[in-house]
Structures are given as C-alpha cells and as structure tokens.
Amino acid sequence: MLNSAYLDEVRDPLLIAEDWMKNGKDVAIATVVETWGSAPRQAGSHLVIDAEGNFQGSVSGGCVEGAVVAEALDVIGSGKARMLEFGVADETAWQVGLSCGGRIKVYVERLG
C-alpha cells in the first residue's frame, strides 16, 4: 500500500469537493465546528454539496443533512458563509431531528 492508501478517494468529502470543482461545479463545504453533549459526528467532519443538491459526507447521523443542504444552496448562490446551529432546544432542529440530544454548530461556506 502506498502512502495515500488510507485516504478513501471515493468517499472522502474534501477529495470529492476538489473533484467537483475541477469539473466546473459550484460547491459548498459544511463543517462541524463545535459540538455539545452527545453529537454523532465530531468537530471537523464535512458535508460537501453541489449546486444541484448532490451531497457527500456527513455532519450528523443523517438527522440534519437535509437542512444543511438547503442552506448550502443559498450559500452557493450568495457566496456568503453561514453558521448554523442545531440542537434539541431549537424547534427547527427538533423537527429535522438531532435525536441524540446533542447540539452542533455547522459552518457552511462556498468553495471559491
């Protein structure tokens, strides 16, 4: 195995984002920047989204990805980064269901 063998070229969100970019797509990158309590993905985890709403990676166990993708499409359009917060205290988050009971902060930015 070569040195790079432990990067998953097929599923690694940052490699996918670079690949999408090279193919001329508009891309947003979402990153978990803070977690409190029981959170499914640790800080640093990524979800990458293209302008058609295709996404790879995760920022939770599938609970809030839909909401993040929707916000990401706005971010791709405006170019302005956003900080999102999800938690059980937040009604929206409850609806999209971070059922583990934790809270997470997700930074969404456009690539380029």
Added chain:
Amino acid sequence: MDPYVLKTLNAERRARRAAVLVTDLGDGRDRVVREGDTVAGDLGAAIERAFRTGLSGSVETEGRSFFLNAHLPQPRLVVIGAVHISQALAPMARIAGYPVEIVDPRTAFATPDRFPDMPLHAEWPQDVLARQPLDGYTALAAVTHDPKIDDFALKAALDARCFYVGALGSRKTHAKRVERLLALGVGADDIARIHSPIGVDIGAASPAEIAVAVLAEVINAFRSRGLQRKGKAA
C-alpha cells in the same frame, strides 16, 4: 474556502503529511499550516495542540474566532516477521485502528493461510520499503529475531522518524543489535529510541499476550508523540 487552499490541503493529506486547516470564522479566510511551521501566540499554541492530539476545535484569540481542523495521517503498523506473534498482533492492531502490513522474505512464514486478509509481502524489507517508504505516522515492530531481516528495517524506521520502533529480543540479543547498528552508522540517540525488550511490561508469556504488550506500546507512543518531544527539549 479558497480553492487553492483545498488543493494544498488535499495534496498534504495524500502525501501522508500532517496539516491543520485554519479558518477565520469571521471573514472566512483560511490557510494550511504544516507540522513544524511557526505560528505565534495563542493561535500557535492551539495549532500545536491540534497536531499533537489530532483533535479539531474552535479557538478564540485576539478578538477573533478560528476553527482548527486537524488532518493527521492514519497511523499504521509495519511488522517485520510473519511469525506467531504477528498472527495475533495484526488483527488486534487493525481493530484498534492501526492498519497493518507484514513483511517477511521467508515464504514459508509469509503465507495467506497464516495471515488471512492481511497485506503481506514475502520479500526483503529493503525491497518493500524502497517502494513504500516509512514515515512519522508509521510504527515498525521487528520480530523475526534474525539480524539479516530486522536490522535494515530498524535502521530505515529510525531514519524515517517512525513514531514507534520496537525490536523483539532479550537484553543480550539487543546489546548485540546495538553494536551492529552502531557499525551501520546509526547514532546512539537514535538507537535509544528502539523499544527493546519489546512491549509494555505486563508479564506477557504467550505470543498473543506479547502482541497485546506490543500494541499497547504502539498506542502509547502514538498518543504521547508531542509530549515526548517537549520532554526532550526541556
């Protein structure tokens, strides 16, 4: 994220080099910091911590908020010797999150039957390591007991600054090994980095128990990397 920053970060990750992506959450500017780069102040201290622990997180300093995303290469373990200990060590290490490769030129030992589903090289370490160089995020355990096979790999591991270098053998065996490595031009400081007798002292007797002792030593070496460096500098 700046496209150039993403390309740089991915290139570092592909090359198995540690990097921290620093993002200013206020204005969105980002940059890649490589291990060993100097960054001043509280931010520099936080970056150093991220390199040591591999943990990502936010840091507030100078009235700004930064996110530090630590990208450390996956640690891995190269075992020289397809012996009984390795048969236990390889699956244990893999479960613990340290992928393993086995190298042993003795084709009677290095067989898929003895090591099912394990990357296995029935070749001399010289040949394998020329193709797949060791690095600072690799641990190397030499357990053949045969200087012809172990010595070159040990020297290569010390030269590549592997985070762990261990060698099987009694104190007497190791004393002879030290003489041979000195003769090969390896420095005494480097030789002192070799863990021998191998493994933490848990009174291990069977090959599988020795494997547990070696794996514990590898994990300890990985989790205390930065701390050891600091200790030496002080």
